[in-house]
Amino acid sequence: MTRAFSPGSITLFFEIRDEHKEPLRIGSRGIGICVSLGAITSVQEGEELRVFVNGKSMKNSLQEDIARAYGFKGTIKTDSQLPVSQGFGMSAAAALSTSLAIAKLKNATYLQAAQIAHRIEVERKSGLGDVTSQYEGGFTLRIKEGIHPYGIVDRLFFPPIPISLVTFKEGIETKEILKDEDMRKIIKKEGHRAMEKFLNMPTFENAIRIARDFALKTSLISDEGKEFLKACNNAAIAMIGNSAIVFGECKEEIVEDYKVYRVCLGDRAKLLP
Ligand SMILES: Nc1ncnc2c1ncn2[C@@H]1O[C@H](COP(=O)(O)OP(=O)(O)OP(=O)(O)O)[C@@H](O)[C@H]1O
Numbered sequence: 001m002t003r004a005f006s007p008g009s010i011t012l013f014f015e016i017r018d019e020h021k022e023p024l025r026i027g028s029r030g031i032g033i034c035v036s037l038g039a040i041t042s043v044q045e046g047e048e049l050r051v052f053v054n055g056k057s058m059k060n061s062l063q064e065d066i067a068r069a070y071g072f073k074g075t076i077k078t079d080s081q082l083p084v085s086q087g088f089g090m091s092a093a094a095a096l097s098t099s100l101a102i103a104k105l106k107n108a109t110y111l112q113a114a115q116i117a118h119r120i121e122v123e124r125k126s127g128l129g130d131v132t133s134q135y136e137g138g139f140t141l142r143i144k145e146g147i148h149p150y151g152i153v154d155r156l157f158f159p160p161i162p163i164s165l166v167t168f169k170e171g172i173e174t175k176e177i178l179k180d181e182d183m184r185k186i187i188k189k190e191g192h193r194a195m196e197k198f199l200n201m202p203t204f205e206n207a208i209r210i211a212r213d214f215a216l217k218t219s220l221i222s223d224e225g226k227e228f229l230k231a232c233n234n235a236a237i238a239m240i241g242n243s244a245i246v247f248g249e250c251k252e253e254i255v256e257d258y259k260v261y262r263v264c265l266g267d268r269a270k271l272l273p
């Protein structure tokens with residue numbers, strides 16, 4: 001049996017850049033924060049392909065698509081440590097952890113595994129930039145869309161503070177937003193502006209300020225999210241979901257009604273012993 005872990009990743013703001021033909025060139029520009037919780041996948045070769053997510057059998061999964069890319073048959077089990085469709089990049093974490101574990105069995109490399117995971121994410125429209133962030137780890141700045149050798153990703157300095165992920169009600173499926181023509185236009189425009197502003201002053205404080213503005217300008221925020229940002233000025237909305245990311249301490253009375261995941265900055269995806 002082979003096991004791999006991928007961190008979850010939270011996008012603060014992003015610019016859709018999917019007008020290329022080649023999936024490895026497609027992606028987004030923006031900021032992603034990898035966190036210490038994510039997805040763990042174990043794979044075991046066998047006669048038939050079976051996928052289980054959090055103990056439940058799953059059909060037409062992204063794990064199945066990844067397995068096909070390698071010609072892998074056997075059992076794939078993914079455990080998600082964070083909820084899906086809340087902007088925590090869990091589909092990408094499932095794709096990347098599956099791809100890394102199978103790559104080890106098939107003698108492929110770390111980069112090949114990341115490229116396959118990125119391609120499947122892009123083709124399924126479940127994400128654009130998450131695999132690129134999770135392959136790099138830490139506080140990532142995606143300067144040019146896509147994955148290596150096309151994408152360019154840098155890292156930013158992150159202060160030694162805790163992170164809380166606060167989930168409101170049900171999530172938003174990424175595909176629904178990435179397919180919506182009006183939303184795409186708004187995200188492209190606001191994402192481009194956000195990136196230009198950030199690159200003028202690439203600091204942690206500026207990232208939070210721009211992220212809060214991006215959520216409001218694109219309307220990728222619920223009423224509950226708006227109230228939360230008013231009460232907590234060290235928070236931003238996780239893209240694309242219905243949850244917030246709080247940097248540092250947060251008053252207990254503000255978060256006590258919600259499910260909160262306490263995490264810290266996370267390293268890149270890796271094989272597990
Ligand atoms: N851990 C997982 N294992 C298998 N499938 C998953 C997993 N996480 C998400 N998916 C599938 O991917 C699809 C899209 O998920 P979505 O992209 O909205 O979630 P996410 O990646 O957690 O959110 P976001 O991309 O906004 O960070 C859903 O249909 C879901 O079933």
Ligand SMILES: CC(C)(CO)[C@@H](O)C(=O)[O-]
Binds near residue numbers: 013087126174239240
């Ligand atoms: C589209 C997206 C916000 C979904 O999590 C992410 O993949 C990104 O930052 O490109």
